[in-house]
Amino acid sequence: MTLPRPARQGETTSIDTEFFGQRKGRLHRPEGTFACLSIAYSPTEVYQVFDASDLRAAIERISPGLWVGHNLMYDIRQLRRFVDIPQRPVFDTMMMDQDLWGGYYRDFGLDDASRRWLGRRLEKEARDLFGKATTMTPEMVEYAATDAVRALEVMQAQRAYIAENEMEMRHYWEVDEPAMWAFLDFEPVKIDVDGWLKLAQENEQEAARLEKELGFNTMSPKQVIDAVKKQTGRTIKDTNAKDTLEPLADELRRQKRDRQAEFVDALLDVRRLRKMSSTYGRTWVDKYVEAGGLVYADWHVTAAETGRSSCSSPGLQQIPTRRVTHFRKLFVSKHKNGRMVIADQNQQEPRIMAWWSKDDALRGALLAGRDLHQEAADDFNLTRREGKDVNLGLGYGMSAEGLASRARIPLDVAEAGIRRRNGRYPMAAIWIGNQMNRGASMGHVSTSMGRRVWLNLYGMQWQRNAINAPIQGTAAEQTKTWLVLLHHECRRLGLPFRVCLQVHDELVADAAAGESRQYSKLLRECGVQSGRIVVPNMPMAVGLAIGPTWGSKE
DNA sequence: TGCCCTGGCGC
DNA sequence: GTACGTGCCAGGGCA
Numbered sequence: 001m002t003l004p005r006p007a008r009q010g011e012t013t014s015i016d017t018e019f020f021g022q023r024k025g026r027l028h029r030p031e032g033t034f035a036c037l038s039i040a041y042s043p044t045e046v047y048q049v050f051d052a053s054d055l056r057a058a059i060e061r062i063s064p065g066l067w068v069g070h071n072l073m074y075d076i077r078q079l080r081r082f083v084d085i086p087q088r089p090v091f092d093t094m095m096m097d098q099d100l101w102g103g104y105y106r107d108f109g110l111d112d113a114s115r116r117w118l119g120r121r122l123e124k125e126a127r128d129l130f131g132k133a134t135t136m137t138p139e140m141v142e143y144a145a146t147d148a149v150r151a152l153e154v155m156q157a158q159r160a161y162i163a164e165n166e167m168e169m170r171h172y173w174e175v176d177e178p179a180m181w182a183f184l185d186f187e188p189v190k191i192d193v194d195g196w197l198k199l200a201q202e203n204e205q206e207a208a209r210l211e212k213e214l215g216f217n218t219m220s221p222k223q224v225i226d227a228v229k230k231q232t233g234r235t236i237k238d239t240n241a242k243d244t245l246e247p248l249a250d251e252l253r254r255q256k257r258d259r260q261a262e263f264v265d266a267l268l269d270v271r272r273l274r275k276m277s278s279t280y281g282r283t284w285v286d287k288y289v290e291a292g293g294l295v296y297a298d299w300h301v302t303a304a305e306t307g308r309s310s311c312s313s314p315g316l317q318q319i320p321t322r323r324v325t326h327f328r329k330l331f332v333s334k335h336k337n338g339r340m341v342i343a344d345q346n347q348q349e350p351r352i353m354a355w356w357s358k359d360d361a362l363r364g365a366l367l368a369g370r371d372l373h374q375e376a377a378d379d380f381n382l383t384r385r386e387g388k389d390v391n392l393g394l395g396y397g398m399s400a401e402g403l404a405s406r407a408r409i410p411l412d413v414a415e416a417g418i419r420r421r422n423g424r425y426p427m428a429a430i431w432i433g434n435q436m437n438r439g440a441s442m443g444h445v446s447t448s449m450g451r452r453v454w455l456n457l458y459g460m461q462w463q464r465n466a467i468n469a470p471i472q473g474t475a476a477e478q479t480k481t482w483l484v485l486l487h488h489e490c491r492r493l494g495l496p497f498r499v500c501l502q503v504h505d506e507l508v509a510d511a512a513a514g515e516s517r518q519y520s521k522l523l524r525e526c527g528v529q530s531g532r533i534v535v536p537n538m539p540m541a542v543g544l545a546i547g548p549t550w551g552s553k554e
Numbered sequence: 555t556g557c558c559c560t561g562g563c564g565c
Numbered sequence: 566g567t568a569c570g571t572g573c574c575a576g577g578g579c580a
Contacts, residue, residue: 221559221560242562272563276562278575279563279574303573312572318562320562323563397570398568398569403569404568406568460566468571506565
């Protein structure tokens with residue numbers, strides 16, 4: 001038995017766990033049998049625990065230390081199978097790298113960090129040995145120890161860099177790190193499996209029937225280009241719906257070639273239906289739904305370069321809701337007489353733009369509840385629905401040219417509309433210009449809590465990122481702060497943490513019978529409070545809906 | 555089989 | 566010369 005020596009208070013204590021029989025791509029589902037816990041206080045002082053029955057004593061000994069590790073969500077989730085691990089500040093070298101290098105790097109494995117910070121390669125081949133093995137070989141023991149030591153060395157390099165650059169890292173310590181603990185406590189979400197399978201089958205049959213009528217594979221860009229050529233005589237560069245096929249259908253209709261336009265419409269319909277039935281069909285249930293109709297997704301606290309969270313296996317943030325709402329109606333409460341409480345930040349990104357730019361007109365319009373989408377529609381001579389798309393696009397830094405082609409309006413109308421907007425919200429226009437200048441001179445832009453988003457000044461895209469990143473990134477910080485406050489309040493009140501979904505500006509809690517009023521209140525209060533922290537002086541507002549399913553609107 | 559590309563969904 | 570930001574995922578097509 002090799003228990004670690006007790007950690008001193010706050011001593012950096014690097015930990016790394018290994019398990020036998022973990023399936024690839026399911027690392028967020030703690031499974032397999034315990035193989036090893038490696039603990040490194042320094043490159044030369046490493047302890048390793050190989051017996052699960054020693055875990056409790058080992059964890060107790062290292063408890064006073066500051067835990068360090070690469071992707072600690074994995075280790076904590078696994079260790080919680082054996083020992084209760086309450087929330088505590090941790091130094092996660094992966095999260096720290098993401099928080100330092102958003103926009104600069106894409107890959108954040110320990111091998112990447114080792115190469116970048118230490119200039120040393122790290123072999124990860126031995127990792128695959130754990131999948132099938134049941135006992136540790138000397139090679140595996142060495143691998144496990146090396147990982148713990150390397151994470152410790154990476155941490156030291158990161159810490160030195162942060163000190164040198166006098167960075168506060170509020171976005172790590174006040175946002176992402178505590179948010180990790182909230183995501184660790186996310187509940188699974190329940191699916192109405194019978195309803196889902198029924199819907200999947202209907203979609204599948206309908207897609208097959210309609211595609212048979214068309215007579216070619218609508219998922220093959222190659223075949224679609226050929227079919228369009230044959231049916232309409234037109235040569236298209238790609239088969240993108242928004243950029244190519246929908247404009248083509250419009251044009252054909254203008255030319256009174258209705259049958260050809262209908263052909264393009266039919267092709268688009270079939271393709272969408274096929275996409276839907278393949279993505280959300282029987283295989284979705286087979287892959288992701290576990291006992292009791294429960295789905296345990298893999299939440300990533302900081303996945304996007306702006307700091308946004310993401311979700312995979314399955315991607316619950318992309319469940320359709322605009323064209324069809326039936327899938328979200330199949331996300332139901334786990335509890336008898338339970339209610340889904342759905343909360344979203346009202347006009348989150350426009351409010352953040354108003355906060356950044358200190359534009360009184362925009363701020364006033366938002367606080368007065370003016371309809372900005374209708375305003376955009378009027379500016380560009382569009383429907384309200386299209387006006388909403390325009391606002392979204394302009395928020396993402398869309399140019400007049402991009403707007404003209406996207407909204408299918410003449411370039412001069414787009415330019416005039418943007419001028420009118422800039423006249424109405426002059427400080428916002430100035431802020432956009434300032435962001436460009438700042439980005440060009442610093443190579444990065446920043447969010448409210450201090451996250452840097454690096455720009456690739458050699459590309460063509462950095463201008464749009466310079467505008468979008470501070471807005472999207474600050475929004476992400478607000479939503480994560482919302483989550484953190486709620487998590488904290490639940491613990492303080494002794495209330496179970498019921499959140500099961502986060503969709504950028506939206507949180508969903510699956511409240512048990514009798515809890516929904518209290519949850520609504522908490523979601524609203526924490527949502528408003530998160531605004532006071534992240535965007536002081538710009539009031540934020542929360543919208544609420546309560547019902548039996550995620551698709552409920554009230 | 556693995557990888558890249560295309561296309562489509564969310565915000 | 567480009568053209569709307571960020572992700573996740575499925576199928577086609579090719580090495």
